[in-house]
Every structure is written in structure tokens, then in C-alpha cells.
Amino acid sequence: MDNTFDAIVIGSGISGGWAAKELCDKGLKTLVLERGRDVVHNKDYPTANLHTWELKHRGALTEKFRKDNPLITKAAGFGEDNKHFFIEDKDHPYVQEKPFDWIRGYQVGGKSIIWGRATQRWSKYEFTAPERQGYGMNWPIGYDDVAPWYSHVEKFMGVCGTRDGIEAMPDGEFLPPFQFNCVEQHMSDKIKEHFPDRHMVHARWAHITEPQEIHIQQGRGQCQARNMCMRGCPFGGYFSSISSTLPWAEKTGNMTIRPFSVVHSILYDEETSKATGVRVIDANTKEVTDFKARIIFLNASALNSTLIMLNSKSNRFPNGLGNDHDLLGRYVAFHNYRGWASGEVEGFEDKYYYGRNPTEPIIANFRNLGERDTDFVGGYTIFSGAWRDRGVHFKQPAIGAAYKLSQTEPGGWHVYMYMQGETIPKAENHVRLSATEKDQWGIPLLVTSVGYDDNDEKMLQDFLSQSMLMMEKAGVKNIETNDSKQAPGLDIHEMGGARMGTEPANSMLNKWNQVHQCKNVFVTDGACMTSTGNQSPSILYMALTARAANYAAEEFKKGNL
Numbered sequence: 001m002d003n004t005f006d007a008i009v010i011g012s013g014i015s016g017g018w019a020a021k022e023l024c025d026k027g028l029k030t031l032v033l034e035r036g037r038d039v040v041h042n043k044d045y046p047t048a049n050l051h052t053w054e055l056k057h058r059g060a061l062t063e064k065f066r067k068d069n070p071l072i073t074k075a076a077g078f079g080e081d082n083k084h085f086f087i088e089d090k091d092h093p094y095v096q097e098k099p100f101d102w103i104r105g106y107q108v109g110g111k112s113i114i115w116g117r118a119t120q121r122w123s124k125y126e127f128t129a130p131e132r133q134g135y136g137m138n139w140p141i142g143y144d145d146v147a148p149w150y151s152h153v154e155k156f157m158g159v160c161g162t163r164d165g166i167e168a169m170p171d172g173e174f175l176p177p178f179q180f181n182c183v184e185q186h187m188s189d190k191i192k193e194h195f196p197d198r199h200m201v202h203a204r205w206a207h208i209t210e211p212q213e214i215h216i217q218q219g220r221g222q223c224q225a226r227n228m229c230m231r232g233c234p235f236g237g238y239f240s241s242i243s244s245t246l247p248w249a250e251k252t253g254n255m256t257i258r259p260f261s262v263v264h265s266i267l268y269d270e271e272t273s274k275a276t277g278v279r280v281i282d283a284n285t286k287e288v289t290d291f292k293a294r295i296i297f298l299n300a301s302a303l304n305s306t307l308i309m310l311n312s313k314s315n316r317f318p319n320g321l322g323n324d325h326d327l328l329g330r331y332v333a334f335h336n337y338r339g340w341a342s343g344e345v346e347g348f349e350d351k352y353y354y355g356r357n358p359t360e361p362i363i364a365n366f367r368n369l370g371e372r373d374t375d376f377v378g379g380y381t382i383f384s385g386a387w388r389d390r391g392v393h394f395k396q397p398a399i400g401a402a403y404k405l406s407q408t409e410p411g412g413w414h415v416y417m418y419m420q421g422e423t424i425p426k427a428e429n430h431v432r433l434s435a436t437e438k439d440q441w442g443i444p445l446l447v448t449s450v451g452y453d454d455n456d457e458k459m460l461q462d463f464l465s466q467s468m469l470m471m472e473k474a475g476v477k478n479i480e481t482n483d484s485k486q487a488p489g490l491d492i493h494e495m496g497g498a499r500m501g502t503e504p505a506n507s508m509l510n511k512w513n514q515v516h517q518c519k520n521v522f523v524t525d526g527a528c529m530t531s532t533g534n535q536s537p538s539i540l541y542m543a544l545t546a547r548a549a550n551y552a553a554e555e556f557k558k559g560n561l
């Protein structure tokens with residue numbers, strides 16, 4: 001009896017936290033299974049209040065650690081202060097048929113503790129462009145289906161931004177933004193002057209700038225702009241599942257959370273054509289336990305959810321749950337982050353800024369919105385910003401009294417831009433189970449076979465030329481552009497593997513994120529994505545999760561699940 005629940009949520013990160021909150025709010029007894037250790041808000045942030053000089057290596061990583069962890073040390077923002085929220089390479093191998101940097105954080109809270117917190121909405125264009133412009137399949141839902149759920153999650157988690165009225169990047173329920181500095185304002189003005197259809201505005205960020213009653217009820221307070229978010233925030237100033245959705249679910253009395261629970265597979269009953277529960281391997285003892293539930297939410301993050309489905313084999317589904325057509329694991333896509341541009345701005349030497357800012361401006365996508373207008377398909381958004389250097393005039397090695405003295409002087413102003421580009425989901429970009437290799441829990445390793453294509457190269461070239469052009473028009477000097485050539489995956493926006501669609505013949509999930517062939521299993525993380533759009537994806541996973549969980553709870557109460 002102890003192993004039976006109304007619902008099971010697999011994964012406790014960004015999307016799993018939302019599934020838990022919504023299901024518990026609706027009164028369902030919910031088990032949250034998490035493969036990693038427990039992390040409790042505030043209690044388990046060992047570095048949150050340390051100064052750099054209080055860290056053993058002043059924030060740097062040792063050569064040995066880098067050598068032992070060539071993958072995970074590439075992750076954006078990874079450092080001595082937050083490495084305990086990422087995996088170590090040796091513990092979690094996978095097979096790279098093509099280079100793919102799979103960045104993971106295995107603990108209660110998942111990657112929600114260490115994410116960048118950019119939360120722009122998709123526009124109607126992203127939902128419709130793949131089909132309209134012939135590079136993908138139609139989504140079974142559109143912007144209007146998701147808009148109320150965007151609002152639902154924005155209000156609860158706290159998102160700051162401005163209401164700009166830009167069709168390519170819709171407005172939401174925003175708290176006040178952080179201010180632009182003078183050079184950011186200059187860039188925004190100049191871009192508007194020379195390119196009326198391009199908008200450099202505040203991006204949207206999951207930071208509480210003005211706490212509302214709902215945030216106070218969560219025990220969260222105002223962001224203090226410490227810019228130390230990836231260590232965990234003692235104020236709950238940014239959204240993570242451990243500061244927000246999971247404690248909320250806990251308070252309902254309906255949630256049981258079980259760390260160190262590696263989900264092996266979903267159990268399927270041929271007589272009822274439903275999933276009956278989940279098989280779990282204890283991360284430490286390797287003991288196997290089955291848990292039962294009438295509803296299962298798969299939120300282990302895109303590639304792990306796909307892996308679990310591939311590993312959920314039965315007589316009915318010998319190739320993985322719901323996989324009648326070899327679609328499971330296919331159409332994996334990501335965001336193209338290869339392009340970077342930077343330069344120097346003169347004329348603002350008499351100005352400075354006060355304090356820190358955990359957010360960045362954004363230039364909303366301006367490509368292929370209505371009709372296709374470039375030699376590539378899809379769009380890209382550009383994150384940007386300006387900052388003032390210190391002591392740049394000092395040419396000697398960065399050590400000694402003279403160097404320290406130079407740091408007391410302000411240096412020049414710098415601007416940067418980097419792209420976040422849509423990529424085309426393709427059948428050949430796939431993941432599958434290794435036929436020969438297994439992890440320490442006896443689960444087959446994931447093989448990643450995902451690469452760039454010509455479209456990505458063309459989009460990259462467009463970003464490099466357009467970012468240079470916008471900087472030139474704004475009077476930026478010494479402009480440099482760069483192609484990082486980074487492998488897919490390092491964007492940490494992996495998507496697809498179990499895409500949504502209207503037809504069971506060409507998709508894995510229906511419009512409510514239910515597995516077409518096994519309706520009591522819902523997949524609501526990045527695995528469900530039919531296309532990638534050009535916006536940071538996590539807020540869409542949250543909106544889709546909340547939407548699906550409310551639907552599931554209603555169907556549960558009607559006795560349909």
C-alpha cells in the first residue's frame with residue numbers, strides 16, 4: 001500500500017516541480033522520484049554567503065578537476081562555487097556518436113538551481129513557422145492555448161521585464177525590470193533609429209524585483225542583485241523548484257519526495273493499455289522497487305525522459321513506450337549558440353553604474369517572422385549587454401601592487417551580443433540506447449547522434465554580419481566576431497525525442513502531452529518539443545506542464561485515467 005500513489009512525477013527540476021505543485025494543489029497524492037541527493041532551500045547552499053577569497057581556490061578549478069571533468073567544466077558559469085550542483089563526468093557516461101555536450105545537474109531541484117533564468121514567451125510565429133515555411137511539423141497547439149498558462153507560471157514564479165508590445169516576443173505578467181545602463185540605452189536607441197523593426201529591450205527574467213503576495217506566501221523575497229544565483233539564493237530571489245514549487249507542493253501535505261531514486265522504466269499493463277507505475281533502482285543500494293500510480297508525469301529533462309521511455313520495454317512496446325513507429329528518440333534539436341560579437345564604445349567615460357544586475361537586454365528575433373526573408377529558415381534572438389572594464393590600460397601581468405592600483409580606475413566600455421538560434425528538428429538527429437554499454441545501475445547508456453546542418457551555418461553567418469552591422473551603426477569600435485564552433489548540447493537547451501503532434505502516426509504525444517498510445521503517461525519537459533523556436537525554452541516547459549497537470553487532474557477526478 002505504501003508504494004501506491006495517485007500520481008508519480010519523475011524528476012524534481014524545473015518541469016517536475018511544476019507537475020508536483022499542480023497535482024498536489026488539485027489534491028492528488030503525488031510521489032516525486034529524483035535520482036540525485038536531496039537539496040533543501042537555504043540549508044544546502046554551502047557557498048551562498050562566501051566571498052571569493054573564502055573559497056579554497058578563490059573560485060578557480062584545479063587542473064586535476066578540469067582534466068577529470070572535460071565535459072562538465074565547459075558549462076556556462078561552472079566554477080568552484082557551484083560545482084556541487086552539477087554531475088561529475090565519470091559518474092554519468094554516455095556515448096557521443098557525434099560530439100554532444102550533455103550538461104546535467106542531478107539533485108532535487110535539477111538544473112533549476114543553476115539555470116540562467118531567461119524566460120521570454122514564444123510568439124505565434126514560432127508555433128507556426130515550421131509548417132508554414134516547410135521545415136517541420138505543425139504543433140497540435142498554438143500560442144493562444146499556452147498564453148493563460150504562461151500567465152499562470154509567470155505570476156507564481158515572478159518574472160521581471162517590460163511590456164513592449166512586440167509581436168515576436170509577447171508581453172506577460174511582469175514585475176519591474178532592472179534598468180539598462182547608459183551604453184545599453186545608447187545601443188537600444190541606435191538600433192531603433194537604424195533598424196525600425198529591431199527591438200533591443202529588457203529580456204524577461206525569473207527574478208522577483210517587487211515581491212507580490214503570492215511570493216511572500218512562498219517565503220521568497222526580493223532579488224538583491226548579488227549575481228551569485230548559481231550558488232542558490234538565500235532570499236529565493238530567483239525561481240528554482242526548491243525555493244518555490246516543491247515547498248509549495250510539500251505544504252499541501254500531498255507530496256512525498258524520494259531522492260536517490262533512479263527511474264529505470266515505466267511499467268505497462270497490456271490488459272488495460274495503461275502504465276501501472278514506475279521501476280526504481282536505489283542510487284546507493286541498487287535495490288529495485290516498483291511504485292504504482294494512475295498518472296505518470298515524465299520530467300527527467302529531455303534526453304533522460306527519452307531514455308526512460310526507450311528503456312520502458314514490454315511485449316506491446318518492444319522498442320520503448322508508445323514507440324510503434326521508431327519516432328522515439330528522433331527529432332532531437334537544440335539552440336545554436338555559436339555566434340558572439342563584441343566591441344568598444346567611446347563617449348561615456350564620465351558615466352558609471354551602481355551595483356550589479358543579474359539580467360541582460362535582448363534583441364527580439366527579426367528574421368522569417370511572417371514570410372521567409374533569408375536564405376535560412378527559423379529565427380534567432382540575441383542577448384546583449386554593456387559593461388565597464390577596470391584597469392585595462394595596465395599592460396603588465398595581472399599581479400602586484402601596481403596592478404591592484406590600476407583596478408581602482410575605471411576602464412573603457414564594452415558591448416557584446418550572442419545568438420540563440422532555432423535549429424531544425426530532423427529524424428537523423430537522434431538518441432538511442434547503447435546495445436552493449438550500461439551505467440552503474442544497469443541501465444543502457446544513451447548514444448547521442450546530433451549535429452549541425454547547413455541551415456545552422458547560414459544562420460550563424462547572418463548573426464555575425466548583422467551583429468557587426470548593428471554595432472557599426474551604433475558607433476561601436478574594434479568590433480570582433482567569433483564562431484565558438486561549440487558542439488550541440490552546450491547550449492543546455494536540448495529538446496525533442498518524443499515530439500507532440502496531432503497524428504499518432506508521426507508524433508509521440510498529443511496536444512495534452514499524453515503518450516498517444518498510453519494516455520496516463522504525460523511527457524512535459526523538453527522531450528515534447530515539436531520545434532525549438534528561438535526563445536529560452538524552460539518557461540514553455542513550465543507552462544505546458546501546468547496545463548497538462550491540470551488536465552490530468554480533471555481527467556483523474558472524472559475517472560478517465
Ligand SMILES: Cc1cc2nc3c(=O)[nH]c(=O)nc-3n(C[C@H](O)[C@H](O)[C@H](O)COP(=O)(O)OP(=O)(O)OC[C@H]3O[C@@H](n4cnc5c(N)ncnc54)[C@H](O)[C@@H]3O)c2cc1C
Binds near residue numbers: 014106111117119300
Ligand atoms: C548554466 C545553465 C543556464 C541555463 N539558462 C537557461 C535560461 O536562461 N533559460 C532557460 O529557459 N533555460 C536555461 N537553462 C536550461 C534549463 O535549466 C533547462 O531547460 C531546465 O532545467 C529543464 O527542466 P527539466 O525539468 O526538463 O530538467 P531539470 O531541471 O534538469 O530536472 C530534471 C530532473 O530529473 C532528474 N532525473 C534525471 N533522470 C532521472 C531518472 N532516471 N530517475 C529519476 N530522476 C531523474 C534529474 O536529476 C533532475 O533533477 C540553463 C541551464 C544551465 C545548466
